[in-house]
Amino acid sequence: MIIVGVDGSVAARAAVEWAAGDAARRHVPLQIVHVTDTSWYLVGKRPDAVLPDSVHKEGRRVLREAEALVRERQPSAEITTREMEGTPAEVLRELAGDATELVVGSRGLGGLSGALLGSVSAHVAGHVRCPVVVVRAEHRPVHGEVVVGLDDSPECEPALAYAFEQAQLRGATLRAVLAWQLPVHAYAPEAPYDLDEVRATQHQAIRDRVKAAGHDHPQVTVVEDAPCAHPADALITAAEQADLLVVGSHGRGAVGAALLGSVSRGVLHHARCPVAVVRA
Template structure:
């Protein structure tokens, strides 16, 4: 794992929770924490704001945000290595650009730009949908611990980076790893559900699950794994177990070209419905 964890700070309560989460993860992984704040001057196309300088009001405010975030991180984990960086540009673009040298990007679920009552911000969905590698969207209190990491399984090789991240998190946290494989019976309008042998289908899904996890169990013998095969929609299954999870990890197979389509419908659904923090790991 790259030993740099990047966290976005904007002075909001959600971003403060993200800084605390990232500081804890940096301490566990012996990683350097880099706190990033982006100054987007495009809304202020007037002379007072559009000319960047060390003493202009926007820069001074941004430096204050970074200083406050660094204090939060040092108070949370006094022993970790912390740096901070101020960038010019849109927050989503700046954070996405950090993916190349970061082992993990951490962001709050909704920052200062979010709409009241919104469960997920546009920056969160953009970064999670476009940045390669783990992007953690912090949705829960870092001080609440259940001792369980959840990984959503599929039978595609592209899900392997998510599995690697989930096992590593479980190892670092000394947590149980719950591997959730959700399946639904074939749906055909002219064939009644009773015509399918649901027990046989379930057994087949259990065998698939065991096969996916076999090599990972051997690689991480210290991690206790629960194989949780459910007849449910994947979003419903993962959202259901998220209430007692420290983190839900999902891969993303989305291949769309624009916006949140890159996330895939299941990943986006989990981001919106999960009660815990969510890590999206794009291959």
């Protein structure tokens, strides 16, 4: 089951469309969830305080609109809706325990409040077992390419497997990016450094990872990309012509040392296409 969080915003609408399309490709049910954020209402009130009915009516309206959108885009979709109360990030994180995928918008209002890396994205991406897809409120043409960020650790393997799956489902090309930067000593005149050798080594690293992960997806065309650049910059550039950018949540080396570190934050803030964060 794919879960998508909604709040009535333009970004949430984009997330619903993305989730509906992916549910159709995977042939899995879609659950639309609206979480009424009770943290603001219960401040200074008794723990047993009840939300006004108008708040619940708004939540039901948001769910009806989201369901109607899915019915329009994917008439045969199996849909359920769910209205809940609590802190949105915590509720979605709990619900995602048994989900195939969790999808959220990048510029939510109300229940999915705040900026892209606000309470929901920062506390859900990488903290649940399933992939988390963050969708921006921007209409983009289909490019037919999925980009995945690789690094020098085994922690990137789940992200690569997910990227292969997405590329196959979409009939898209998979662009595997392993960005690299020269060590500081390489810039010293007395320390010779063979750039061609470095590039060859990086391409071989990509080939080894892709070969190991691609056995079940032989029909997916893979493009190797090993630019000499900061990893976040390389992935953001590659994502300009992509339908999806996939990154690992706990990679080391090129994809960063920690969840939402410099690379993850960079791509989530600046990549214009949807970004999938896959936990190692």
